[in-house]
Amino acid sequence: MIDISGLSSSKHEDRKAVGAQIRAACIEYGFFYVSGHGVPQGLMDAALEQTRAFFAQPDEQKAKVARTKSFCNRGWDPLKAESLGLDVPDNKETLFLGLDLPLDHPAVVARRFNHGPNQWPEGLPGFKTTMRAYHAALRDVSERMMVGLALALDLPEDYFEDFNDTPLSTMRLLHYPPQPVNAGREQVGAGAHTDFGALTFLLQDENGGLQVQGLDGEWISAPPIPGTYVFNIGDAIARWTNDLFRSTLHRVINVSGKERYSVPFFYSGNPDHVLECLPGCLKAGESPRYPAVTVEKHMQECYRRAREAASSYVG
Numbered sequence: 309m310i311d312i313s314g315l316s317s318s319k320h321e322d323r324k325a326v327g328a329q330i331r332a333a334c335i336e337y338g339f340f341y342v343s344g345h346g347v348p349q350g351l352m353d354a355a356l357e358q359t360r361a362f363f364a365q366p367d368e369q370k371a372k373v374a375r376t377k378s379f380c381n382r383g384w385d386p387l388k389a390e391s392l393g394l395d396v397p398d399n400k401e402t403l404f405l406g407l408d409l410p411l412d413h414p415a416v417v418a419r420r421f422n423h424g425p426n427q428w429p430e431g432l433p434g435f436k437t438t439m440r441a442y443h444a445a446l447r448d449v450s451e452r453m454m455v456g457l458a459l460a461l462d463l464p465e466d467y468f469e470d471f472n473d474t475p476l477s478t479m480r481l482l483h484y485p486p487q488p489v490n491a492g493r494e495q496v497g498a499g500a501h502t503d504f505g506a507l508t509f510l511l512q513d514e515n516g517g518l519q520v521q522g523l524d525g526e527w528i529s530a531p532p533i534p535g536t537y538v539f540n541i542g543d544a545i546a547r548w549t550n551d552l553f554r555s556t557l558h559r560v561i562n563v564s565g566k567e568r569y570s571v572p573f574f575y576s577g578n579p580d581h582v583l584e585c586l587p588g589c590l591k592a593g594e595s596p597r598y599p600a601v602t603v604e605k606h607m608q609e610c611y612r613r614a615r616e617a618a619s620s621y622v623g
């Protein structure tokens with residue numbers, strides 16, 4: 309558990325102390341809980357409440373905002389439309405939201421990957437206002453966390469300022485129906501995967517089900533701790549740090565017997581930003597493992613791989 313409130317301190321040593329904790333956790337696990345993030349509890353609760361309300365609607369209603377109607381990957385995917393483990397379909401349904409940009413925004417006109425407007429469901433009072441406020445709050449926390457990462461890597465605190473410009477920042481509302489305790493391989497809420505982008509902040513309800521792979525391959529439960537986020541870094545940061553920081557496998561198996569809801573927020577940064585080995589990440593004698601690539605290209609590659617795997621069993 310890392311309390312990141314020190315990142316907002318006026319004292320450099322307070323900020324640096326948080327950076328040191330982030331460094332240690334990212335090297336060892338790539339996963340930790342975050343407290344002191346400043347997102348009001350009421351907003352976290354409201355985001356989950358609205359998520360339940362969205363999925364409680366009949367499928368015909370949800371299909372009005374189907375992801376297939378969006379050019380920028382926003383909208384609803386029904387149950388079993390995705391396979392994060394790249395083998396069996398995930399027992400979950402999802403609504404993709406993101407930075408809500410109008411059609412005439414330069415990044416949308418230029419067709420930057422995944423940039424564009426959200427599809428907002430109708431007939432859910434407070435849904436749009438809540439989700440917009442939640443997205444803005446998580447964008448703010450993400451910017452602070454990028455300062456934490458800069459400190460963790462002994463870089464200037466404003467090192468990632470460009471990265472934060474018009475960021476790819478996807479929010480997924482997720483609904484996992486219950487599955488049996490002895491669920492076989494065919495039944496997983498979300499198959500084992502690493503996240504594609506830079507940062508993930510996971511808001512989950514009280515039912516649990518997230519598991520993170522430990523160093524010797526065992527699955528460790530990451531149950532909800534009220535008021536906190538489960539945080540992890542994704543493949544972009546692993547790539548950027550030449551795998552000094554770990555992008556760790558995780559999965560979801562909902563054996564609570566109840567409907568489970570969660571809202572991960574994925575922060576991947578400005579599509580034009582170039583991911584290349586960061587200063588200070590090479591050990592003696594090591595050279596960069598990955599060629600430089602833009603965020604956009606990196607994300608497109610990750611999506612393409614997932615899509616190809618999914619199309620092998622979905623219609």
Ligand SMILES: O=C(O)CCC(=O)C(=O)O
Nearest residue numbers: 482498512518560570572
């Ligand atoms: O729902 C969760 O707890 C985790 C979801 C997840 O790992 C993902 O969507 O990438």
Ligand SMILES: [Fe+2]
Nearest residue numbers: 501502503558
């Ligand atoms: Fe994930």
